[in-house]
Amino acid sequence: MVVSEKAVRAPSQARATGLSLISWVLFASSGSLAAAVMAAGWSPAEVTSARIVLAAILLVPMVAVLRPRALRFGRADLWLLLGYGLLGVAGVQLLFFVAVARVPVGVAMVLVNVAPALVALWVRVVRGTRLPGLVWLGIGLASTGLALVAQIWQGTRLDLLGVAAGLGAAICSAGYFLLGEHGASRHDSLGLTAAGLAIGAVMVAAVAPPWTLPSGLLTTAAVLGGLRAPVWLVLLALAVAGTVLPYLAGLRALRDLPAALAGVLSLVEPLVAAVLAWLLLGQSLGPTQLAGAAILLTGAVLVQLPGPRPRPDIRSGCKGRRSDQESSGARFGWR
Numbered sequence: 001m002v003v004s005e006k007a008v009r010a011p012s013q014a015r016a017t018g019l020s021l022i023s024w025v026l027f028a029s030s031g032s033l034a035a036a037v038m039a040a041g042w043s044p045a046e047v048t049s050a051r052i053v054l055a056a057i058l059l060v061p062m063v064a065v066l067r068p069r070a071l072r073f074g075r076a077d078l079w080l081l082l083g084y085g086l087l088g089v090a091g092v093q094l095l096f097f098v099a100v101a102r103v104p105v106g107v108a109m110v111l112v113n114v115a116p117a118l119v120a121l122w123v124r125v126v127r128g129t130r131l132p133g134l135v136w137l138g139i140g141l142a143s144t145g146l147a148l149v150a151q152i153w154q155g156t157r158l159d160l161l162g163v164a165a166g167l168g169a170a171i172c173s174a175g176y177f178l179l180g181e182h183g184a185s186r187h188d189s190l191g192l193t194a195a196g197l198a199i200g201a202v203m204v205a206a207v208a209p210p211w212t213l214p215s216g217l218l219t220t221a222a223v224l225g226g227l228r229a230p231v232w233l234v235l236l237a238l239a240v241a242g243t244v245l246p247y248l249a250g251l252r253a254l255r256d257l258p259a260a261l262a263g264v265l266s267l268v269e270p271l272v273a274a275v276l277a278w279l280l281l282g283q284s285l286g287p288t289q290l291a292g293a294a295i296l297l298t299g300a301v302l303v304q305l306p307g308p309r310p311r312p313d314i315r316s317g318c319k320g321r322r323s324d325q326e327s328s329g330a331r332f333g334w335r
Contacts, residue, residue: 148292
């Protein structure tokens with residue numbers, strides 16, 4: 001029986017890891033797409049608002065028609081939906097753009113990617129789940145690699161509000177992982193993503209109403225890797241490939257992947273974003289950034305080494321189910 005469970009768990013984690021990486025690669029693609037739109041005259045807040053509102057408009061009706069049961073939530077789910085939509089969708093996007101407007105982009109990237117460490121601390125302190133030493137080592141190496149990729153020493157301006165916004169974005173990002181892990185095991189990924197995007201769209205629309213934008217901005221040409229396309233087409237790609245699909249893939253991954261591990265895998269996003277900026281926008285990577293990329297990937301690999309391993313249940317004589325927190329940690333040997 002133990003061998004059978006182990007054989008099932010390993011492919012599940014491998015599949016979830018793949019989905020999580022796909023999610024962050026897609027999220028990373030949104031950076032170059034958004035940069036092209038902003039170069040055409042849009043502000044960061046306007047791009048964020050149009051992106052999330054359009055994603056909600058596309059996904060919610062589709063789920064309502066094809067899988068209406070996925071949108072059925074109880075009153076007890078209200079806080080989960082509000083938290084996921086306000087923190088995981090709107091909060092992290094808006095606060096990150098506030099940060100990049102006030103501190104260097106590299107510093108903002110490092111601040112928001114404090115999230116994996118926050119998730120690991122939550123799992124250790126609040127849930128009481130022991131994480132293997134390799135997980136902590138992997139988080140440290142990945143964070144160091146990210147700092148090298150982002151080159152945080154470039155630019156000395158330090159704005160307290162910008163730093164606070166970056167750390168706020170990290171807290172919101174940690175909320176995305178923890179709430180996503182909680183909701184993914186209980187609800188359909190399509191329904192939870194649709195509800196989260198709808199709630200997030202209301203929030204960002206209140207900050208930057210997309211319907212107030214001049215219509216001429218939609219037909220302005222955006223440039224990507226030498227190709228020219230109308231802004232509305234780039235925004236459509238940003239909403240589908242850079243928002244809907246990565247949120248869906250990320251939630252589905254969190255059904256079989258601990259939030260602490262998913263958080264570390266998210267550090268791949270700025271690395272992929274840097275590579276895409278190099279290919280599409282001509283922003284080259286230096287030797288230090290390449291070294292940082294190697295360190296970051298090493299850290300991400302180390303986090304995965306503990307792997308899922310069976311844990312004997314020393315309380316086998318006790319009746320009843322273990323709590324979700326206990327089973328989550330035991331399922332991956334993180335107890």
